[in-house]
Amino acid sequence: MFDALPDRLRGRTVRRTATALVATLLVVTAASVVPVGQQLVVADQRTGETVIATPVHENSTVALNYTHSVQKTPVLDQYTVRDGGFVYTRMEFQSYGWGLPSRSEVHEVNGTLVLDDPDWRGAEIHVKPGRVADHELVVDGHTFDLVNRSNARAVTLRVTDRSLLDATLDAI
Incomplete structure (x- = not known):
């Protein structure tokens, strides 16, 4: 040339x-x-591969919706992003069963049992998505099929810095 x-x-x-x-x-x-914000990263626990990465901010809502494996009723676990981690803010369920709170102060709202402000904070959430439970991840109103995205393998949710390059590529 x-x-x-x-x-x-x-x-x-x-x-x-x-x-x-x-x-x-x-x-x-x-x-x-160069960090320009935060993102929720869902990574395969065995391989470390990222299966979901989506922008979040302080006070973003992150929820897990699933069906209780024994009771066969819906369960909602809701978290709020705070200080680069998670605060467990609410649990909703329809009946008592294995793994559901039985000794906590629960109140009923329109037939749903609600536990407000469970006492938990953490940097990571570990989940084993199940085909029977049909786990969904909801981030600020956007729903992800956690079972299909992870191929029903155990995942870890964490909040990380989001780079300017990530933000730019998301905008394209």
Whole structure:
């Protein structure tokens, strides 16, 4: 391509091309490390592979909807993103059964048992999505089929920094 150019132009063109390439690499590298917010990352516990990554912010709502395996009734576990982690804020269920709170202060709302402000905070949530339970992840009103996304394998949910590059790619 450059063979038809005189030597002085060929050298200048190669230098400009190399400079532009280096500048582009520097911009992309900087964008990949500059944090511009947070994201919820759902990762396969065995492989570490990210199965879901979605933007979140302080006070985002993260919920797990599933069917109780014994009672066959719906359960909602709701968390709020706070300080780079999770605060368990609400549980809703329709009947008592294995793994559901039986000694906590629960009140009834339209036939649903509600536990407000369970006493739990953490950096990670570990979930084993099940085909019978049909786990769904709801982040700020956006629903993800957790069973299909994870192939029913155990996952870990965590909040991480979101880079400028991630935000830019999401916007495209």
